Amino acid sequence: xxxxxFEYHVPKTVDEAxxxxxxxxxxxxxxxxxxxxxxxxxxxxxxxxxxxxxGRVEGLKYIRExxxxxxxxxxxxxxxxxxxxxxxxxCPLLPxxxxxxxxxxxxxxxxxxxxxxxxxxxxxxxxxxLALDAELKTVSTSGERWxxxxxxxxxxxxxxxxxxxxxxxxxxxxxPVRSGDAYAKHAHPASGFAVVxxxxxxxxxxxxxVEKARVGVxxxxxxxxxxxxxxxxxxxxxxxxxxLDTASLHAVDGIDLNGDLYASAxxxxxxxKVYTARxxxxxxxxxxxx
Amino acid sequence: xxxxxxxxxxxxxxxVEPRLLLxxxxxxxxxxxxxHIGCESSLCGACTVxxxxxxxxxxTVLAVQADGxxxxxxxxxxxxxxxxxxxxxxxxxxxxxxxxxxPGMIMSACQLLARNPHPSRGEIREGIEGNLCxxxxxxxIVKAVExxxxxxxx
Numbered sequence: 001x002x003x004x005x006f007e008y009h010v011p012k013t014v015d016e017a018x019x020x021x022x023x024x025x026x027x028x029x030x031x032x033x034x035x036x037x038x039x040x041x042x043x044x045x046x047x048x049x050x051x052x053x054x055g056r057v058e059g060l061k062y063i064r065e066x067x068x069x070x071x072x073x074x075x076x077x078x079x080x081x082x083x084x085x086x087x088x089x090x091c092p093l094l095p096x097x098x099x100x101x102x103x104x105x106x107x108x109x110x111x112x113x114x115x116x117x118x119x120x121x122x123x124x125x126x127x128x129x130l131a132l133d134a135e136l137k138t139v140s141t142s143g144e145r146w147x148x149x150x151x152x153x154x155x156x157x158x159x160x161x162x163x164x165x166x167x168x169x170x171x172x173x174x175x176p177v178r179s180g181d182a183y184a185k186h187a188h189p190a191s192g193f194a195v196v197x198x199x200x201x202x203x204x205x206x207x208x209x210v211e212k213a214r215v216g217v218x219x220x221x222x223x224x225x226x227x228x229x230x231x232x233x234x235x236x237x238x239x240x241x242x243x244l245d246t247a248s249l250h251a252v253d254g255i256d257l258n259g260d261l262y263a264s265a266x267x268x269x270x271x272x273k274v275y276t277a278r279x280x281x282x283x284x285x286x287x288x289x290x
Numbered sequence: 291x292x293x294x295x296x297x298x299x300x301x302x303x304x305x306v307e308p309r310l311l312l313x314x315x316x317x318x319x320x321x322x323x324x325x326h327i328g329c330e331s332s333l334c335g336a337c338t339v340x341x342x343x344x345x346x347x348x349x350t351v352l353a354v355q356a357d358g359x360x361x362x363x364x365x366x367x368x369x370x371x372x373x374x375x376x377x378x379x380x381x382x383x384x385x386x387x388x389x390x391x392x393p394g395m396i397m398s399a400c401q402l403l404a405r406n407p408h409p410s411r412g413e414i415r416e417g418i419e420g421n422l423c424x425x426x427x428x429x430x431i432v433k434a435v436e437x438x439x440x441x442x443x444x
Binding site: 001002003004005006007008031034035038039041042051053055079102103104105106108109190191192 | 291307308309311314330331332333335338341344345346347350351352354355398401402416417419420421
């Protein structure tokens with residue numbers, strides 16, 4: 001399997017990359033780790049005429065804390081996120097999500113920015129980004145902007161980034177007090193992609209009642225989504241397993257479910273509810289609740 | 291496009307098409323056929339090599355992405371005619387049957403032992419999660435990696 005021919009461009013700076021992205025906005029693609037794009041190019045599902053490789057751009061590989069938020073450079077690999085001490089302490093959903101991706105080799109090369117920009121409906125990062133109300137920074141020749149994740153995923157493999165825009169960083173709120181994060185995933189046994197993946201962050205109040213819940217779901221539909229009905233159903237309630245299970249029954253409310261040879265739409269919907277309950281229960285436990 | 295890659299300590303310079311995959315570069319241009327092509331879709335791990343020390347699936351890396359990098363393949367492990375402890379471990383513990391997955395399996399195990407010199411059996415299984423073997427049922431491979439961990443640095 002060999003990709004179609006393309007012209008290869010190697011920018012050294014973000015500005016240079018943005019100029020190239022503008023010049024080749026119609027028939028170019030941006031390459032990060034390549035673990036989503038190169039397989040698609042080999043299958044000729046993508047055949048860009050120009051490939052802009054960000055691999056040599058300085059300053060896009062970092063994990064840092066600023067103003068109570070965690071900012072991650074788009075070229076940070078899944079492996080780096082998996083083992084970052086700062087993330088384990090301040091934003092544990094991210095290493096837990098990273099660890100669930102593919103395998104060792106894929107995590108060594110694949111990047112968080114590449115995965116989010118690709119918007120695969122079965123990728124893991126979108127669930128975490130949604131559960132954490134992430135913001136995504138893009139750069140183009142007309143400047144930079146932060147896109148709230150709620151406006152980022154548009155449809156299958158489609159984001160709200162404009163042609164010529166490059167994703168350069170993602171920002172996440174750190175774990176607040178009395179809060180817990182969890183990612184529960186049913187991986188496809190062959191590909192490792194999420195048949196269902198549910199990311200949750202739960203904050204309890206001083207009495208142990210659910211003050212805030214955020215649930216991101218991937219693998220289930222044409223794009224990852226926030227299970228707002230689940231969040232509404234559990235907020236203000238005691239986090240008993242009965243309440244968590246009841247709230248989780250809303251995991252696929254209003255969602256057009258995917259079905260395939262491995263998991264029918266009906267089965268996927270069932271899995272989504274089960275894994276939502278598991279993610280919530282684990283997040284509550286980690287938040288210090290029962 | 292002109293690229294230079296240091297493979298197993300030796301520089302290779304070639305003019306290649308940007309679409310050439312690293313695995314094809316290694317096998318067809320550098321004539322190092324120890325790295326195998328299996329599924330061609332970054333699932334089976336047969337094509338695993340070390341790229342600047344990180345295990346990667348060379349079917350999912352463009353040769354041009356590796357320009358200036360150091361690559362280690364299965365051919366680069368033995369020293370002065372002596373097998374690498376992992377190679378010896380696969381011999382001692384019968385870690386292969388048909389041998390097709392073995393080069394990739396050993397390169398992944400190399401990465402594992404570099405990061406974690408004394409892994410548990412569970413950690414070994416996690417370390418080779420990206421490599422498929424259709425013969426052994428993995429048990430002998432796990433033992434082979436254990437053997438190598440015990441005999442490394444001796």
